[in-house]
Every structure is written in C-alpha cells, then in structure tokens.
Amino acid sequence: MDSIVQHFRKEEQPFIENALGWTREVEDTYAPKLTGFLDPREQFIVETIVNNAGLAFDAYGGFRKPERQRLLIYPDYYTPQPDDYQVALFSINYPAKFVTLEHRDILGSLMSLGIDRSKFGDIRLQADAAQFAVVDELKDYLIANFNSIGKSKVRIEQLDFSALLIESMETWTEQLYTVSSLRLDAVVSAIMNSPRQKAVSLIQNDKVKVNHTVRSQQSFELNELDSLSVRGAGRFKILSIEGRTRKDKIRLLIGVLE
Template sequence: MSSIYQHFRPEEKQFIDTVLDWKEQVENTYASKLTDFLDPRQQFILQSIIGDGVDVRCGFFGGRAQSERKRALLYPEYFQPEEKDFLVGLYEIEYPRKFMKLEHPMVLGSLMSLGVRRDKFGDILVNEDRIQFFSNEEIESFLMTELREIGRASVHLRRIPFEEAIQEPEQWRELEISAASLRLDAIISAAFNLSRQKSQALIAQKLVKLNWKTVENPAAECMEGDLISARRLGRCKIIELLGYTKKSKSRLKIGLLK
C-alpha cells in the first residue's frame, strides 16, 4: 500500500485513500460509484490508481470534451457508461445584460455563498455577456430555487442542452520543453520563457497557483497532471514527464494557454 503513496505528494494522501475506498466499494458491491467534480490533478491521481483495471474501470465527463473539471464514474467491467450516467447539467444565467455585466468570480462567489461545496460545480463558461456553468444534476432544484441574485443583479437559471455550451476560442497548445528541474520556478521559467529570478518574484508576490492553490515556495516540486497558473502570463498543465536530456534537464510535454 505504501508504494502507492510514494508516487504522490504527502498532502494528497487523504484523496488517495478516498479513491481506494471508492475502488473497494465498486469491487464489493459490483455497482458504479459517481464522484463530484474533480480538478485535473485529482483526475490524474484517480486514473493512475484505477489504471486499466479489469474489475474496476473509470470514465470522466464534465459537460464537454475540453472541460477542465469533470465528474468521475468508477464502474464494474460489465457496465457501459453513457453521458447521462454522469448526472451533469448545464445552466445559463439569465440577468439584465443591458445594465450590468457578470464575471466569473462573481458567479463562483454567489454559488459558494449558498453553502454548496466547490466540487458540486464544474467549469464556468463566460463569453461577453453570457455566462453558463456545469453542476451536479442532483442539486438542480436547489439551485433553481435559491440562486436569485448575483452581485446586484436579479438572476434565474435556465437548463440548456450541452450543444448550446459556450464555445471558448481558447485552445491549449501542446509542446515539449526542457527545464532545469521539476521545481515550480524552473517549470514557470521554461514554460513562459522567463528568467528564474522573474519566476521566483512572481511566486513571492503570490501571483502563482499550483492546482488552484496559491504557492509561495519556489522549490515546490511539480508532477504529472499539475496545473500551474501565473497571473498575466496564462496557464500551463503538465501532460507527461518524458525523462531527461543528455544534460540532465527534465523533459516534459505541457499544454499552454496564454
């Protein structure tokens, strides 16, 4: 069992234990287990533990192919999952667009103020004056009833089909880079073509997040599946560790969104 933990961060132990519990539950009951929305790092951990298992398999769905946050379904080998099994709903926020503009942080803040955990919601999509979000279908009636205001705007929700999801023009660009090490400052320098000093300054100014959490340690080690965001620079996700160069630098495949 300890061999599993050594591949991940110490602070991820609790989530690993949860995944192992889910796996055991599916094995024992021979029934599926649906999770809440997971971030990309959590998806990576779950996929790593379940792997290409025979008894228990897993699938992910967040409302669309490029969704960042997704629900996971762990299921026995006989089961053939479909989109509807993930119980994901897409909701558009209707509000007086002529008089005000809603933004991502306002929407997330209002959803959280209802007392619902972040993992009940998927991606929030914004395109000019339109805003949509994915959520657990199980809390749909609660959201429809309770979400009446965002900022100063009166709002109401309308469930819409996935085909009407806002199509964001942004696309991840995949490339291979080499970095001095897997330290956070080294990855930022290589991904965004910055000096090590500038990368460290960004971290010191609390402008960098690792898996959605502000990190102040430039020596924090990055891993496969991590998502790094640096304010004003963009986002970088580590898709795969490719080994080392002849000069002992780390080779990585990353996705870049500027």
Template sequence: MTRQLKGGNQLDSAVFQHFRPEERPFIERINDWRNQAMNEYRPILTNFLDPRQIFLIETVVGKVDDSFRYWQDGGYNQSERRRVIFAPGYFTPESQDYHIQLFEIKYPVKFATLSHGRILGTLINSGVDRSQFGDIITDGETWQFFGVESMASFFEEQIVKIGSINVRVEPVPILDAVKPVVDWQEESIVATSMRLDTIISETFNISRQRAKELVEDQRVQVNWSVNQHPDFQVDLLDMLSVRKFGRVQVLDVLGRTRKERYKLKIATLRRQPLSY
C-alpha cells in the same frame, strides 16, 4: 475506459512512493470507491474531479478486467473536470447516470461583461465546494457551467449577483451547451527544474525572483488551491493558475537536454482583459 485497481482490495504501500504525501488520502479514496463498487455490486459516483485527480485514478488503476470498470464524463467532450463512475463489469452508464446539470447564467449582455474568474470566485465564495461544479464555458457571450444535479436549487436561489451584476441562474438541457471558445495553446519550454517558481518563470517569461514573489504572495494556485511554496515540485497535469498572468498545465516531459534541463510540453491559457 476500463481499468482494474492494482493489488486487489488493498493498496500496496509501494504505490504511495510514486505520489506526493498529500495525495495519499485521495489515492486511498480511489481504493475505497473501487471496493465499495465491488462489495455492494453497484455503481459509485464521485463529485467533479480535477485533471490531476483523474490522472491519479488512471495511474493507480491497472489492467483491464471485465469484473470492474470506471467511466468519466464532465458534460461535454473537452471537459477538464469530470465525474467518475466506479462500477462492476456488468454496468454501462448512460448520460443521466452522471447526474450532471447544465446551468446558464442570464445577465444584461448589452450592459455588462462576465468572466471566468468572476464566475468561479462567486461560486466558491457562495460556500459551495469546488467539487460540486465542473467546467465554466462560454462562446464569448453566453456563459454556462456544469454542476451536480442535486445542487440545482442552491445555484438558482443563491447565485443572484456576480460582482455588481444582477444575474439569474437557470438549468438548461445538456444539449444546449454552447461551443466553448478555447484559447488554450500548446507550447514547449525548457526548465532547469520542476519547481513551481521555475515553471512559472519559463512559461510567462518573467524572472525567477518575480515568480517566487507571486507564489509567496498567494497569487498562485495549484489544482485550485493556493500554494505558497516556490520549491513545490510540479507534476504531470497539475493545473497552475497565476493571477493576472493566466494558467498553465504540464502535459508531458519530452526528455532532458545535454545540460539535464527538462524539455516540457505545456498548455497555456494566457490572461485576456477581464478573464481572471
């Protein structure tokens, strides 16, 4: 994947009109990464980015140019969260250039049950930034996660319990990654607007008022951050997590109905017992 940033070394102010005000710092970082790679003539590696951030990179970065490229990897082909390398045209990265380490969580399988939510909560509550680790995967029994290579000692020494379960985190080769059990389902919905509460209401078949209450009660995250604004405008590849319901991501806007409602293609991961 190769793209060139629009506008040379500087971003045109018009670029920001297409994105949310709160996304402006990240868009400026995209330009900084690109400039650093070009000015220092070396690859620049990011931490793990979420799907929306990667979408912003792909949107802001323009036509292909042999003088500048960017690459991305999350440890396996279907990864959601990925590290990105911005580099001069001469550079072609190898797997080790992403400095991604796979970690396996050892726990008493016969006597305990882990879940994505419990593992995620433990990692975040340990004080590590979300950008320091990527996807959490499982084949139904074995649990693994991808992390920044330099954080290996931290994960090994600090993650010794998940809830009341004693665990041990061990680095393992990337090639030992399990084949993830993927329960995402593609669906289509029709929504009157792109409001956060409306998307939640239509996806999980609950009332608009109930969806509004979930948002205001801090039970909804957008791109892994709590969002308490029911009127927040959801955009492409935003990841919505609704506690006790599951996750939803808007994949595409398919058009409008005669009544000007949005026809949306979404991916859903509906909650299973002990999953969140």
C-alpha cells in the same frame, strides 16, 4: 497500491484515500461509483488508481471538451448509461446591458451558498451568455436560491442536452521545455524565459497558482497534469514528462494558453 501512492504528493493523501475508498466500494458492491466534479490533476490520480485496481472508468462534464468532469468508476462488465453521470446544465439570465460577468463572479456566488467546489463543473462565458454544470441533485436548490451575483439579480434556467452549449474558446499550443528540476521556481523560470530570481519573487508574492491554489513555496514540486497560472504571463499545463537529456535535465511538454 502503495507503490503508486508514493508517486503522489503528501498533501494529496486525503484525496488519494477518498479515491482508494471509491475503488474498494466498487470492488465490494459490484456497483458503479460516481465522483464529484474533479479537476484534471484529480482525474489523473483517480484514473491511475482505478487502472491499477483492474476496474473501468469514464468521465463526463456536460460540455464539449470540459476541464472539470465527474468520473464513473465501475466493474469492467458494466455498461454505463447516460443517466449515470447525473449532470445538470444551466444558463444564467442577467442584465447583460448593465453587468459584465466573469468566471470568478459566478463561482464565488455559487460557493457563497455553502456548496463544495466539487459540486460544480465548468463555467462557460461568451458575449452576454453564461452557462454552468452542476451535480443533478442540486438543481432544485439552485433554482430556488441562486438568484443573485454580486448586486445583480439573476435567474437560472435548466438546459436540456439539445440546447446550444457554449464552446470553450481556449486555444492551447504545445511547447517543449528543458528544466533542471520539477521545482516550481525552475519551471516558472523556464516558461517565462526569465532568471530564477524573478520566478522566486513572483512565487513569494503570491502571483503563481498551481491547480487554482496559490503556492508561495518555490521548492513546491510539480507533476504531470498540473495547471499553472502566472499573473501577467498566462496559463500553462504540464502535459507530460518526456524524460531526461544527456545532461540529466528534465524535458517537459507544456500546454500554453494563447
């Protein structure tokens, strides 16, 4: 297991320890373990550790093609049931004629209730409709307490799984890039087709996020399934590291949000 852990970032160590603890719990109790909602990078880490431990896993986020999902870790002889994933879906009723909601508005209001980000899944918006996923155990609390977004009064309503759910409208294309290293400045420079110094300036001015967190160090090293957002340039995902060229440069397959 140490040989796997060393391939991840030092700052990911606390999460890795949690993931190792989840797998040990399943091995010791022979019972399934359900995680909170994980982003794609966290899912990748858990999947790597679970596969190495000889266990099985499955993921569910409520919506079709979700980004954030709960992972169920279980012995290979266990058959998961729909109720195992404990995901609740809600719609938000708000005065759409007078208010325009954005993803950050909804997420900020949910987290202002003092609940950890891992308790919430995807937030979907379309025209005057808004929906979100949450861990099942919080549904009663949210019904009682989630009644405003900013200055606007809202009312949430739980959806059953036959309801019409908002589809992700995101369209990603795949592009192959060649970079000198996995440093953040090198990758940003490549995807923007700009000089390295411009990439450094963007990073140092807090205009680049990795996995939704601002990164101000140009030497920060990226890895597979990291997501990037560059203010003014869009969103990107490192889908896979495709190997090296004859000149020892790294080939990256990157998803670009259109």
